[in-house]
Amino acid sequence: MNIKILLLNGPNLNLLGEREPGIYGATTLADLESALQSQAHALGAELSCQQSNHEGQLIDWLHEARSWAQGVIFNPGAYTHTSIALADAIKATGLTVIEVHLSNIYQREAFRHHSMIAPVAWGQISGLGPEGYALALRALVKRAESQLV
Ligand code: CA2
Numbered sequence: 001m002n003i004k005i006l007l008l009n010g011p012n013l014n015l016l017g018e019r020e021p022g023i024y025g026a027t028t029l030a031d032l033e034s035a036l037q038s039q040a041h042a043l044g045a046e047l048s049c050q051q052s053n054h055e056g057q058l059i060d061w062l063h064e065a066r067s068w069a070q071g072v073i074f075n076p077g078a079y080t081h082t083s084i085a086l087a088d089a090i091k092a093t094g095l096t097v098i099e100v101h102l103s104n105i106y107q108r109e110a111f112r113h114h115s116m117i118a119p120v121a122w123g124q125i126s127g128l129g130p131e132g133y134a135l136a137l138r139a140l141v142k143r144a145e146s147q148l149v
Contacts, residue, residue: 002044002045002046003043003044003045003046003070003141003144003145003148004045004046004047004048004068004069004070005040005045005046005047005048005069005070005071005072005073005137005140005141005144006047006048006050006061006065006069006071006072006073007033007036007047007048007049007050007072007073007133007137008050008051008058008061008062008072008073008074008075008076009029009049009050009051009052009075009077010051010052010053010058010074010075010076010077010078010079010080011052011053011054011077011078011079012053012077012078013029013051013075013077014029014051014053016028016029016032016102017029017031023102023103024102024103025102025129025130027129027130029051032130032133033049035130035134036049036073036133036134036137037049039134039137039138040137040141043137043138043141044141045137045141045144047137048069055079055083055085055086058076058079058086058089059085059086059089062086062089062090062093062095063089063093065093065095066093066094066095069095070096070140070143070144070147071095071096071097071098071122071140071141071143071144072095072096072097072098072140073097073098073100073133073136073137073140074090074097074098074099074100074117074121075099075100075101075102075133076099076117079116080099080101080105080112080115080116080117081111081112081114081115081116082116083116083117084116086116086117087116087117087119087120090117090120090121091120096122096140096143097117097120097121097122098121098122098123098124098125098136098139098140099115099117099118099121099123099124099125099126100124100125100126100132100133100136101124101125101126101127101132102127102128102129102130102132103126103127104126104127105126105127106126106127107127122143123136123139
């Protein structure tokens, strides 16, 4: 069985590389997704990439992923700090999720210091830019492989 991973990006991340490069870097979402697709291929895994500005759409994708994904790389954007609904979806699906943030949320405004997602995620990576997604992918593939044997 091929290992399948979902990459989920939340609100405003479609603007990556176009605005605020000082905080979020110059890499576009398309660049980030295609680099991660290549990495997944090299690791013998399949990566499906989705981005939405809508909470309900993100929840629907999490529900669907229950039937096919072995792990989820999730940057919930600002919903990180507010969304009980996304936290409930992760808990209800039992998916293995790594929460990723491009910026270090603990070095920023106080309202970004709390994550609703962290308690239901397997782990969290914050502040490493696009490299955070790459590390999350590696960790999820390794975990899925260890569960195959
Ligand atoms: O650091 C991250 O990855 C965040 O999840 C990004 C969210 C922010 O609300 C979180 O606190 C931390 C915001 C995403 C906004 O993305 C933009 C990208 C380019 C230009 C403007 C916004």
